[in-house]
Amino acid sequence: MDQNAMKQQVAERAAEYIExxxxxxxxxxxxxxxxxxxxxxxxxxxxxxxxxxxxxxxETRRRLEEHKIPVYDLNTVAKLPFYIDGADEVxxxxxxIKGGGGALTRxxxxxxxxxxxxxxxxxxxxxxxxxxxxxxIEVIPMARSSVARALVELGGRPVYREGFVTDNGNIIxxxxxxEILEPRLLESKIxxxxxxxxxxxxxxxxxxxxxxxxxxxxxxxxxSS
Numbered sequence: 001m002d003q004n005a006m007k008q009q010v011a012e013r014a015a016e017y018i019e020x021x022x023x024x025x026x027x028x029x030x031x032x033x034x035x036x037x038x039x040x041x042x043x044x045x046x047x048x049x050x051x052x053x054x055x056x057x058x059e060t061r062r063r064l065e066e067h068k069i070p071v072y073d074l075n076t077v078a079k080l081p082f083y084i085d086g087a088d089e090v091x092x093x094x095x096x097i098k099g100g101g102g103a104l105t106r107x108x109x110x111x112x113x114x115x116x117x118x119x120x121x122x123x124x125x126x127x128x129x130x131x132x133x134x135x136x137i138e139v140i141p142m143a144r145s146s147v148a149r150a151l152v153e154l155g156g157r158p159v160y161r162e163g164f165v166t167d168n169g170n171i172i173x174x175x176x177x178x179e180i181l182e183p184r185l186l187e188s189k190i191x192x193x194x195x196x197x198x199x200x201x202x203x204x205x206x207x208x209x210x211x212x213x214x215x216x217x218x219x220x221x222x223x224s225s
Contacts, residue, residue, distance in 0.1 A: 006122040006213035011038035013218040014120045022049040027077050029110045031085020032057040032103035057103035083114035088133045094207040094223045095183040099136030099200030119207035123214045134174035136200040143195020150193050
């Protein structure tokens with residue numbers, strides 16, 4: 001089974017996972033990326049059973065609207081039972097690296113208010129130690145160089161993502177060569193740097209449930225187990 005088939009498989013499983021919980025007034029949070037897009041396509045089959053969605057990016061908003069799923073502003077939503085999104089890396093503790101698509105800030109905001117964060121990946125994203133995938137960091141443009149210097153002091157090699165602007169009007173530094181032994185500590189250190197909007201480490205608020213597509217089917221991991 002190739003990677004695209006596994007992504008489709010886990011997207012379908014995520015839609016099945018939340019299907020039993022859908023209610024007419026429910027809002028569902030949706031992430032950004034190729035696997036999240038497949039989830040949106042699967043979710044569309046159930047759009048008559050829930051009210052609408054929160055989108056973590058303009059790309060996600062467009063895809064939801066293509067399926068005629070209403071998209072809400074977070075400021076108008078009091079309760080979010082589920083947030084479903086992919087990841088670039090996930091460790092056994094369900095800490096994540098996210099932001100390969102550049103939507104990390106809005107993804108982190110929505111994840112922070114969700115009752116349950118369901119992460120959907122194929123098995124290639126599962127690692128013992130985070131950091132092989134470059135860590136994305138959203139930065140205020142005027143602070144690019146000062147933040148980059150601070151990241152070097154933390155042991156990383158920051159690379160400016162040329163020609164990319166986030167939905168928030170900021171830039172991305174992708175930090176290579178990190179061995180992330182203490183994800184929570186590093187997340188706090190980077191987020192404390194002046195000029196950083198947020199980093200792509202989701203350790204303080206990791207996933208609650210991980211669905212992993214493998215050639216033998218979808219495996220489910222619960223953070224409480």
